[in-house]
Amino acid sequence: MNPVIDHIQITVKDMGVAEPFYDKFLPLLGFDIKNKVSAVIEEHDFHVVEYTHPLLAFAITSPRGAFKEDTINRRKPGALHHLAFKAESHNEVDRLSICLEEIGAKMLNKPKIFTEYGPNYYAIFFKDIEGIKYEIVCNKP
Template sequence: MQPLIDHIQITVKNIKVAEAFYDKFLPILGFDINRKVKAYIREHDFHVIEYTHDNLAFAITSPRKAFQNDSINRRKPGALHHLAFRAESRAEVDNAYMQLLKIGADIVSEPQIHPEYSDTYYAVYFKDTENIKYEIVCNL
């Protein structure tokens, strides 16, 4: 078995606000918005929007009513700290950064080498409209 991820599903506070962001963000990573699927899963009482790609399915999900007013904080136990997507070159990181600026992503750290990880670790860090942190990285 290889450590490959089949799908990721993230709960967001406001699915409509999040959908508007992810409709712009995920094409930067190569997702085709025309392959987006929406559903309501009655058994689990949530709405889900799944963006499909041959390599990965990425979904956003509505919260349970009991948690809808909770704040998102990546340092809470059980929370997603951040999610990193691999780029094939530093130019891809730079291009993604320029596109992230255009869609209004909250840039945490512009593309740069992060020597605390390695001499070749080149990444941009940003947050979505829900304060969920992401990274696009090239380690060459």
């Protein structure tokens, strides 16, 4: 088996806030918004919006009612610390940095080389509208 991820599903705090952000964010990564599907499964207290791409499906999901007031914290056990997407070039990281600012992402840094991760580790870190942390990285010279 090859360690290839089929899909990622992220629980967000508020679907009404998160969905418009992801509608703008995921097309920047090559997802076609026309391939978005949505479902509500009442018996599981579950609303999901899935964005599909030939290489990966990415979904956002509502929290269970019992957890709706919980805060997002990437350092809780079982939580997603952050998710990194691979860019093809430093120029792509730069371009996406500008686009992410335009759609309201909270930028944590300007594009730069993070020598602590490697001599060519060129990346940006940012948070979505609710505080979930992401990264776009190019690890090429």
